[in-house]
Amino acid sequence: MSFRSAGFRPAVVGSAIALVFALSASAVTAQDAQPKTAAPAAAATSAAPAGTAPAAAPAVAEAPAKPGDAAAGQAKAAVCGACHGMDGNSSDAQYPKLAGQSERYIVRQLTDFKAGKRQNPIMLGMATPLSTQDMHDVGAYFASKTPLPGVADQALVEKGQTLFRQGDPKRGIPACMACHSMDGRGNPGAMYPQLTSQHAQYVQATLKAWHDGTTWGDDAQSQIMPAIAKKLSTDDISAVSSYVEGLHSAETTQPAATP
The missing domain is CATH 1.10.760.10 (Cytochrome c-like domain)
Structure with a gap:
Protein backbone atom coordinates (compact mmCIF):
# COMPACT_ATOMS: atom_id res chain seq x y z
CA MET A 1 0.00 0.00 0.00
CA SER A 2 2.76 2.39 -0.80
CA PHE A 3 3.43 5.49 -2.80
CA ARG A 4 -0.06 6.90 -2.98
CA SER A 5 0.36 10.65 -2.59
CA ALA A 6 -2.83 12.52 -1.76
CA GLY A 7 -2.14 16.04 -2.96
CA PHE A 8 0.40 18.37 -4.59
CA ARG A 9 3.30 20.22 -3.05
CA PRO A 10 5.05 23.04 -4.92
CA ALA A 11 8.39 21.87 -3.59
CA VAL A 12 7.78 18.35 -4.84
CA VAL A 13 6.65 19.49 -8.28
CA GLY A 14 9.64 21.81 -8.46
CA SER A 15 11.95 18.93 -7.57
CA ALA A 16 10.36 16.76 -10.25
CA ILE A 17 10.80 19.49 -12.88
CA ALA A 18 14.42 20.01 -11.84
CA LEU A 19 15.04 16.28 -12.06
CA VAL A 20 13.52 16.06 -15.55
CA PHE A 21 15.53 19.07 -16.80
CA ALA A 22 18.72 17.59 -15.36
CA LEU A 23 18.14 14.28 -17.10
CA SER A 24 17.22 16.05 -20.34
CA ALA A 25 20.41 18.13 -20.21
CA SER A 26 22.43 14.96 -19.65
CA ALA A 27 20.81 13.37 -22.70
CA VAL A 28 21.66 16.39 -24.89
CA THR A 29 25.26 16.38 -23.70
CA ALA A 30 25.54 12.68 -24.43
CA GLN A 31 24.18 13.20 -27.95
CA ASP A 32 26.69 16.00 -28.63
CA ALA A 33 29.50 13.76 -27.45
CA GLN A 34 28.62 10.89 -29.80
CA PRO A 35 30.75 10.35 -32.96
CA LYS A 36 29.25 11.96 -36.05
CA THR A 37 28.33 8.77 -37.91
CA ALA A 38 24.87 9.80 -39.04
CA ALA A 39 25.95 11.06 -42.52
CA PRO A 40 27.08 7.68 -43.95
CA ALA A 41 23.90 6.10 -42.68
CA ALA A 42 21.84 8.78 -44.41
CA ALA A 43 23.77 8.25 -47.66
CA ALA A 44 23.13 4.53 -47.52
CA THR A 45 19.43 5.18 -47.04
CA SER A 46 19.26 7.55 -50.02
CA ALA A 47 20.95 4.94 -52.17
CA ALA A 48 18.26 2.34 -51.50
CA PRO A 49 16.15 1.29 -54.50
CA ALA A 50 13.08 3.39 -55.18
CA GLY A 51 9.97 2.21 -53.39
CA THR A 52 11.96 0.41 -50.70
CA ALA A 53 11.20 1.59 -47.16
CA PRO A 54 14.31 2.32 -45.09
CA ALA A 55 14.97 -0.22 -42.38
CA ALA A 56 13.82 0.84 -38.94
CA ALA A 57 16.56 1.57 -36.45
CA PRO A 58 16.92 -1.33 -34.00
CA ALA A 59 15.46 -0.63 -30.57
CA VAL A 60 18.04 -0.19 -27.84
CA ALA A 61 17.14 -2.59 -25.06
CA GLU A 62 17.76 -1.53 -21.48
CA ALA A 63 20.39 -3.66 -19.80
CA PRO A 64 18.96 -6.09 -17.21
CA ALA A 65 18.94 -4.52 -13.77
CA LYS A 66 21.29 -5.76 -11.10
CA PRO A 67 20.24 -6.08 -7.44
CA GLY A 68 19.80 -2.65 -5.94
CA ASP A 69 22.73 -0.74 -4.48
CA ALA A 70 21.60 1.09 -1.34
CA ALA A 71 24.58 3.47 -1.44
CA ALA A 72 23.77 4.52 -5.01
CA GLY A 73 20.09 4.65 -4.11
CA GLN A 74 20.65 7.18 -1.33
CA ALA A 75 21.58 9.90 -3.81
CA LYS A 76 18.85 8.90 -6.26
CA ALA A 77 16.23 8.91 -3.48
CA ALA A 78 17.07 12.43 -2.29
CA VAL A 79 14.15 13.96 -4.19
CA CYS A 80 11.80 11.38 -2.60
CA GLY A 81 12.55 12.82 0.82
CA ALA A 82 10.31 15.85 0.24
CA CYS A 83 7.25 13.65 0.78
CA HIS A 84 8.50 10.33 2.16
CA GLY A 85 11.25 11.55 4.48
CA MET A 86 14.98 11.27 3.84
CA ASP A 87 15.06 7.94 5.69
CA GLY A 88 11.68 6.81 4.39
CA ASN A 89 9.77 7.89 7.50
CA SER A 90 7.37 10.53 6.26
CA SER A 91 6.26 13.16 8.75
CA ASP A 92 3.05 13.90 6.82
CA ALA A 93 0.56 11.05 7.26
CA GLN A 94 -0.92 11.47 3.78
CA TYR A 95 2.38 10.16 2.35
CA PRO A 96 3.34 6.55 3.13
CA LYS A 97 6.41 5.47 5.02
CA LEU A 98 8.84 3.65 2.71
CA ALA A 99 11.40 2.69 5.37
CA GLY A 100 11.73 -1.09 5.51
CA GLN A 101 9.53 -1.63 2.44
CA SER A 102 10.90 -4.38 0.21
CA GLU A 103 12.99 -3.49 -2.84
CA ARG A 104 10.85 -5.62 -5.16
CA TYR A 105 7.62 -3.98 -4.03
CA ILE A 106 9.02 -0.47 -4.51
CA VAL A 107 10.29 -1.39 -7.99
CA ARG A 108 6.86 -2.76 -8.92
CA GLN A 109 5.07 0.41 -7.82
CA LEU A 110 7.53 2.73 -9.57
CA THR A 111 7.24 0.63 -12.74
CA ASP A 112 3.44 0.85 -12.61
CA PHE A 113 3.54 4.61 -12.04
CA LYS A 114 5.89 5.04 -14.99
CA ALA A 115 3.65 2.90 -17.22
CA GLY A 116 0.49 4.69 -16.08
CA LYS A 117 -1.00 1.52 -14.62
CA ARG A 118 -1.15 3.25 -11.25
CA GLN A 119 -2.44 6.77 -11.58
CA ASN A 120 -0.85 9.65 -9.69
CA PRO A 121 0.42 12.81 -11.40
CA ILE A 122 3.19 13.50 -8.89
CA MET A 123 4.54 9.96 -8.94
CA LEU A 124 4.27 9.81 -12.73
CA GLY A 125 6.65 12.76 -12.92
CA MET A 126 8.99 11.21 -10.37
CA ALA A 127 9.06 7.73 -11.92
CA THR A 128 9.25 8.64 -15.62
CA PRO A 129 12.99 9.58 -15.70
CA LEU A 130 14.03 6.51 -13.70
CA SER A 131 15.67 3.50 -15.31
CA THR A 132 14.96 0.04 -13.96
CA GLN A 133 18.35 0.10 -12.24
CA ASP A 134 17.49 3.46 -10.63
CA MET A 135 14.31 1.91 -9.26
CA HIS A 136 16.21 -1.04 -7.79
CA ASP A 137 18.77 1.26 -6.19
CA VAL A 138 16.07 3.49 -4.67
CA GLY A 139 14.21 0.39 -3.46
CA ALA A 140 17.35 -1.04 -1.87
CA TYR A 141 18.01 2.23 -0.06
CA PHE A 142 14.57 2.46 1.52
CA ALA A 143 14.55 -1.28 2.27
CA SER A 144 17.68 -0.75 4.37
CA LYS A 145 15.92 1.75 6.64
CA THR A 146 13.86 1.07 9.76
CA PRO A 147 10.27 2.31 10.06
CA LEU A 148 9.60 4.42 13.13
CA PRO A 149 6.86 2.83 15.28
CA GLY A 150 3.42 4.39 15.38
CA VAL A 151 0.63 4.31 17.95
CA ALA A 152 -2.79 2.69 17.58
CA ASP A 153 -6.05 4.04 18.98
Whole structure:
Protein backbone atom coordinates (compact mmCIF):
# COMPACT_ATOMS: atom_id res chain seq x y z
CA MET A 1 0.00 0.00 0.00
CA SER A 2 2.76 2.39 -0.80
CA PHE A 3 3.43 5.49 -2.80
CA ARG A 4 -0.06 6.90 -2.98
CA SER A 5 0.36 10.65 -2.59
CA ALA A 6 -2.83 12.52 -1.76
CA GLY A 7 -2.14 16.04 -2.96
CA PHE A 8 0.40 18.37 -4.59
CA ARG A 9 3.30 20.22 -3.05
CA PRO A 10 5.05 23.04 -4.92
CA ALA A 11 8.39 21.87 -3.59
CA VAL A 12 7.78 18.35 -4.84
CA VAL A 13 6.65 19.49 -8.28
CA GLY A 14 9.64 21.81 -8.46
CA SER A 15 11.95 18.93 -7.57
CA ALA A 16 10.36 16.76 -10.25
CA ILE A 17 10.80 19.49 -12.88
CA ALA A 18 14.42 20.01 -11.84
CA LEU A 19 15.04 16.28 -12.06
CA VAL A 20 13.52 16.06 -15.55
CA PHE A 21 15.53 19.07 -16.80
CA ALA A 22 18.72 17.59 -15.36
CA LEU A 23 18.14 14.28 -17.10
CA SER A 24 17.22 16.05 -20.34
CA ALA A 25 20.41 18.13 -20.21
CA SER A 26 22.43 14.96 -19.65
CA ALA A 27 20.81 13.37 -22.70
CA VAL A 28 21.66 16.39 -24.89
CA THR A 29 25.26 16.38 -23.70
CA ALA A 30 25.54 12.68 -24.43
CA GLN A 31 24.18 13.20 -27.95
CA ASP A 32 26.69 16.00 -28.63
CA ALA A 33 29.50 13.76 -27.45
CA GLN A 34 28.62 10.89 -29.80
CA PRO A 35 30.75 10.35 -32.96
CA LYS A 36 29.25 11.96 -36.05
CA THR A 37 28.33 8.77 -37.91
CA ALA A 38 24.87 9.80 -39.04
CA ALA A 39 25.95 11.06 -42.52
CA PRO A 40 27.08 7.68 -43.95
CA ALA A 41 23.90 6.10 -42.68
CA ALA A 42 21.84 8.78 -44.41
CA ALA A 43 23.77 8.25 -47.66
CA ALA A 44 23.13 4.53 -47.52
CA THR A 45 19.43 5.18 -47.04
CA SER A 46 19.26 7.55 -50.02
CA ALA A 47 20.95 4.94 -52.17
CA ALA A 48 18.26 2.34 -51.50
CA PRO A 49 16.15 1.29 -54.50
CA ALA A 50 13.08 3.39 -55.18
CA GLY A 51 9.97 2.21 -53.39
CA THR A 52 11.96 0.41 -50.70
CA ALA A 53 11.20 1.59 -47.16
CA PRO A 54 14.31 2.32 -45.09
CA ALA A 55 14.97 -0.22 -42.38
CA ALA A 56 13.82 0.84 -38.94
CA ALA A 57 16.56 1.57 -36.45
CA PRO A 58 16.92 -1.33 -34.00
CA ALA A 59 15.46 -0.63 -30.57
CA VAL A 60 18.04 -0.19 -27.84
CA ALA A 61 17.14 -2.59 -25.06
CA GLU A 62 17.76 -1.53 -21.48
CA ALA A 63 20.39 -3.66 -19.80
CA PRO A 64 18.96 -6.09 -17.21
CA ALA A 65 18.94 -4.52 -13.77
CA LYS A 66 21.29 -5.76 -11.10
CA PRO A 67 20.24 -6.08 -7.44
CA GLY A 68 19.80 -2.65 -5.94
CA ASP A 69 22.73 -0.74 -4.48
CA ALA A 70 21.60 1.09 -1.34
CA ALA A 71 24.58 3.47 -1.44
CA ALA A 72 23.77 4.52 -5.01
CA GLY A 73 20.09 4.65 -4.11
CA GLN A 74 20.65 7.18 -1.33
CA ALA A 75 21.58 9.90 -3.81
CA LYS A 76 18.85 8.90 -6.26
CA ALA A 77 16.23 8.91 -3.48
CA ALA A 78 17.07 12.43 -2.29
CA VAL A 79 14.15 13.96 -4.19
CA CYS A 80 11.80 11.38 -2.60
CA GLY A 81 12.55 12.82 0.82
CA ALA A 82 10.31 15.85 0.24
CA CYS A 83 7.25 13.65 0.78
CA HIS A 84 8.50 10.33 2.16
CA GLY A 85 11.25 11.55 4.48
CA MET A 86 14.98 11.27 3.84
CA ASP A 87 15.06 7.94 5.69
CA GLY A 88 11.68 6.81 4.39
CA ASN A 89 9.77 7.89 7.50
CA SER A 90 7.37 10.53 6.26
CA SER A 91 6.26 13.16 8.75
CA ASP A 92 3.05 13.90 6.82
CA ALA A 93 0.56 11.05 7.26
CA GLN A 94 -0.92 11.47 3.78
CA TYR A 95 2.38 10.16 2.35
CA PRO A 96 3.34 6.55 3.13
CA LYS A 97 6.41 5.47 5.02
CA LEU A 98 8.84 3.65 2.71
CA ALA A 99 11.40 2.69 5.37
CA GLY A 100 11.73 -1.09 5.51
CA GLN A 101 9.53 -1.63 2.44
CA SER A 102 10.90 -4.38 0.21
CA GLU A 103 12.99 -3.49 -2.84
CA ARG A 104 10.85 -5.62 -5.16
CA TYR A 105 7.62 -3.98 -4.03
CA ILE A 106 9.02 -0.47 -4.51
CA VAL A 107 10.29 -1.39 -7.99
CA ARG A 108 6.86 -2.76 -8.92
CA GLN A 109 5.07 0.41 -7.82
CA LEU A 110 7.53 2.73 -9.57
CA THR A 111 7.24 0.63 -12.74
CA ASP A 112 3.44 0.85 -12.61
CA PHE A 113 3.54 4.61 -12.04
CA LYS A 114 5.89 5.04 -14.99
CA ALA A 115 3.65 2.90 -17.22
CA GLY A 116 0.49 4.69 -16.08
CA LYS A 117 -1.00 1.52 -14.62
CA ARG A 118 -1.15 3.25 -11.25
CA GLN A 119 -2.44 6.77 -11.58
CA ASN A 120 -0.85 9.65 -9.69
CA PRO A 121 0.42 12.81 -11.40
CA ILE A 122 3.19 13.50 -8.89
CA MET A 123 4.54 9.96 -8.94
CA LEU A 124 4.27 9.81 -12.73
CA GLY A 125 6.65 12.76 -12.92
CA MET A 126 8.99 11.21 -10.37
CA ALA A 127 9.06 7.73 -11.92
CA THR A 128 9.25 8.64 -15.62
CA PRO A 129 12.99 9.58 -15.70
CA LEU A 130 14.03 6.51 -13.70
CA SER A 131 15.67 3.50 -15.31
CA THR A 132 14.96 0.04 -13.96
CA GLN A 133 18.35 0.10 -12.24
CA ASP A 134 17.49 3.46 -10.63
CA MET A 135 14.31 1.91 -9.26
CA HIS A 136 16.21 -1.04 -7.79
CA ASP A 137 18.77 1.26 -6.19
CA VAL A 138 16.07 3.49 -4.67
CA GLY A 139 14.21 0.39 -3.46
CA ALA A 140 17.35 -1.04 -1.87
CA TYR A 141 18.01 2.23 -0.06
CA PHE A 142 14.57 2.46 1.52
CA ALA A 143 14.55 -1.28 2.27
CA SER A 144 17.68 -0.75 4.37
CA LYS A 145 15.92 1.75 6.64
CA THR A 146 13.86 1.07 9.76
CA PRO A 147 10.27 2.31 10.06
CA LEU A 148 9.60 4.42 13.13
CA PRO A 149 6.86 2.83 15.28
CA GLY A 150 3.42 4.39 15.38
CA VAL A 151 0.63 4.31 17.95
CA ALA A 152 -2.79 2.69 17.58
CA ASP A 153 -6.05 4.04 18.98
CA GLN A 154 -6.73 1.77 21.96
CA ALA A 155 -10.47 1.98 21.32
CA LEU A 156 -9.93 0.31 17.91
CA VAL A 157 -7.27 -2.25 18.79
CA GLU A 158 -9.55 -5.20 19.57
CA LYS A 159 -11.55 -4.95 16.35
CA GLY A 160 -8.45 -4.16 14.27
CA GLN A 161 -6.51 -7.07 15.76
CA THR A 162 -9.35 -9.49 15.02
CA LEU A 163 -9.47 -8.45 11.37
CA PHE A 164 -5.68 -8.52 11.03
CA ARG A 165 -5.17 -11.92 12.66
CA GLN A 166 -8.46 -13.75 11.99
CA GLY A 167 -10.32 -11.87 9.28
CA ASP A 168 -14.07 -12.50 9.11
CA PRO A 169 -14.82 -15.85 7.42
CA LYS A 170 -18.58 -15.19 7.44
CA ARG A 171 -18.07 -12.19 5.16
CA GLY A 172 -15.28 -13.75 3.13
CA ILE A 173 -12.62 -11.46 4.60
CA PRO A 174 -9.22 -13.18 5.00
CA ALA A 175 -6.81 -12.34 7.79
CA CYS A 176 -4.40 -9.58 6.79
CA MET A 177 -1.49 -11.54 8.23
CA ALA A 178 -2.08 -14.33 5.72
CA CYS A 179 -0.30 -12.18 3.13
CA HIS A 180 1.37 -9.44 5.17
CA SER A 181 2.84 -11.76 7.85
CA MET A 182 2.15 -11.97 11.57
CA ASP A 183 4.21 -8.88 12.39
CA GLY A 184 3.11 -6.92 9.32
CA ARG A 185 6.53 -7.14 7.65
CA GLY A 186 5.01 -8.32 4.39
CA ASN A 187 6.20 -10.98 1.95
CA PRO A 188 8.96 -9.64 -0.33
CA GLY A 189 9.00 -12.72 -2.56
CA ALA A 190 5.31 -12.36 -3.37
CA MET A 191 5.59 -8.55 -3.37
CA TYR A 192 3.04 -8.18 -0.58
CA PRO A 193 3.98 -4.91 1.14
CA GLN A 194 5.04 -4.20 4.67
CA LEU A 195 2.24 -2.67 6.76
CA THR A 196 3.82 -2.39 10.17
CA SER A 197 4.00 1.18 11.52
CA GLN A 198 2.38 2.61 8.39
CA HIS A 199 0.38 5.81 8.89
CA ALA A 200 -3.25 4.97 9.70
CA GLN A 201 -4.41 7.94 7.61
CA TYR A 202 -2.63 6.62 4.53
CA VAL A 203 -3.84 3.03 5.01
CA GLN A 204 -7.39 4.25 5.58
CA ALA A 205 -7.38 6.42 2.45
CA THR A 206 -5.95 3.57 0.37
CA LEU A 207 -8.47 0.99 1.60
CA LYS A 208 -11.33 3.42 1.01
CA ALA A 209 -10.12 4.08 -2.53
CA TRP A 210 -10.02 0.34 -3.23
CA HIS A 211 -13.44 -0.05 -1.62
CA ASP A 212 -14.79 2.63 -3.97
CA GLY A 213 -13.39 0.99 -7.10
CA THR A 214 -9.80 2.21 -7.54
CA THR A 215 -7.34 -0.40 -8.86
CA TRP A 216 -3.57 -0.27 -9.31
CA GLY A 217 -3.32 -2.43 -12.41
CA ASP A 218 -5.04 -5.13 -14.41
CA ASP A 219 -3.13 -8.26 -13.39
CA ALA A 220 -4.43 -10.84 -10.91
CA GLN A 221 -2.33 -9.52 -8.02
CA SER A 222 -3.68 -6.01 -8.48
CA GLN A 223 -7.23 -7.29 -8.01
CA ILE A 224 -6.65 -8.91 -4.61
CA MET A 225 -6.99 -5.90 -2.33
CA PRO A 226 -9.84 -4.12 -4.15
CA ALA A 227 -11.90 -7.33 -3.89
CA ILE A 228 -11.20 -7.57 -0.15
CA ALA A 229 -11.69 -3.85 0.55
CA LYS A 230 -15.18 -3.92 -0.98
CA LYS A 231 -16.23 -6.25 1.85
CA LEU A 232 -14.95 -3.94 4.58
CA SER A 233 -17.21 -1.47 6.35
CA THR A 234 -16.11 2.05 7.25
CA ASP A 235 -15.59 0.89 10.84
CA ASP A 236 -13.54 -2.09 9.66
CA ILE A 237 -11.26 0.17 7.64
CA SER A 238 -10.74 2.59 10.53
CA ALA A 239 -9.97 -0.22 12.97
CA VAL A 240 -7.50 -2.19 10.86
CA SER A 241 -5.77 1.01 9.68
CA SER A 242 -5.20 2.13 13.25
CA TYR A 243 -4.06 -1.34 14.30
CA VAL A 244 -1.32 -1.62 11.67
CA GLU A 245 0.07 1.80 12.60
CA GLY A 246 0.65 0.53 16.13
CA LEU A 247 1.95 -2.84 14.93
CA HIS A 248 5.69 -3.27 15.39
CA SER A 249 8.13 -5.71 16.88
CA ALA A 250 9.03 -4.99 20.48
CA GLU A 251 12.65 -3.98 20.91
CA THR A 252 14.60 -6.51 22.93
CA THR A 253 16.41 -4.77 25.76
CA GLN A 254 19.43 -6.50 27.24
CA PRO A 255 19.61 -6.24 31.02
CA ALA A 256 22.46 -4.19 32.36
CA ALA A 257 25.41 -6.26 33.50
CA THR A 258 25.81 -6.44 37.27
CA PRO A 259 29.29 -5.70 38.64
